[in-house]
Amino acid sequence: MVLVFILSVVLALVIIAFFTLAERTVIASVQRRRGPNVVGIWGSLQAVADGLKLAVKEIVIPSKANRDLFLIAPTILLALSFVHWAIIPLGYYDVVIDSPLSVLFILAISSLGVYGIILAGWSSNSKYAFIGALRSAAQMISYEISLSLIILPVIMLVNSFNLTEIIFFQQEAGWLVWALCPLFVAFFISMLAETNRTPFDLPEAEAELVAGYNVDYSSITFALFFLGEYGNMFVLCMVITLLFLGGWTGFAAATLPLGFWFIAKVLGFAFLFIFVRANLPRYRYDQLLSIGWKILLPLTLGYLVLVAGTLYGAVLPVSLVDWVITYLDVTTLTHTN
Secondary structure (H helix, E strand, O other), X not given: OHHXXXXXXXXXXXXXXHHHHHHHHHHHXXXXXXXXXXXXXXXXXXXXXHHHXXXXXXXXXXXXXXXXXXXXXXXXXXXXXXXXXXXXXXXXXXXXXXXXXXXXXXXHHHHHHHHHHHHHXXXXXXXXXXXXXXXXXXXXXXXXXXXXXXXXXHHHHHOOOOHHHHHHHHHXXXXXXXXXXXXXXXXXXXXXXXXXXXXXXXXXXXXXXXXXXXXXXXXXXXXHHHHHHHHHHHHHHHHHHHHHOOOOOOOOOOOOOXXXXXXXXXXXXHHHHHHHHHHOOXXXXXXXXXXXXXXXXXXXXXXXXHHHHHHOXXXXXXXXXXXXXXXXXXXXXXXXX
């Protein structure tokens, strides 16, 4: 199992390296300009050249920075992004840790990722880096609430926290994207915000923060942040595939390997990340938080009440209506007195 996990991490690093090449090529095509085309055949070795450049450059540490925390922060972010891979089922029982609480494990590890960014911004002893870290913390916490509320109806329908059992349920009942389509769209929007990707890349705004929480990082320490961000992006692509699109199940599982469908779905979501980045402008920070608190949160709460009422009768909606009526009566009496 340990060997499988190590191989998974190495494979993930290779995938991330060449995904950056694909991202730059697709964005260049959308913007009608040349992408990487010098290093290697059709620029195929550009990712290798960039990795070597970052590895051999000198690590520059600001004189007033907290040296230990400054170096630990990117390591924490990268390590947490790869811990997820141990809990992701890639096929029938093809998982390192098949925990009955795998969904809770993913939520818990995702919530810890903000500590690496906070440490990076604080330990740099720079106003720009610190403001970028605070932005990221507020943004990630806001959208983690929506992510949790989106996952709850899935758990209620399947009656399990285990990702493998969620896949088995969808094999019998069909993909959950059809029953939970609004939550599926909300989950994808939350994915963009959770990974600080365009149009929600406010923590790394170069216009007003120079570069954000990683402004003082260079060489391999900057590469660790880069790898951690893309690692989290692929993890969330796998999670949305498992929760809503049936994981490794496909339309013609008898003629194509099960792994083909899983990889195709994950790469499809990864392409959507690139497409959104190439086409949408950046939101203002108040707009970003308004989407999370005023649109996604009421939507997910309403859908949660709807699913709970459908599964368990009208107990929850009736109780909610009674609570609202009682609250209004008490408020009316208070203002009257």
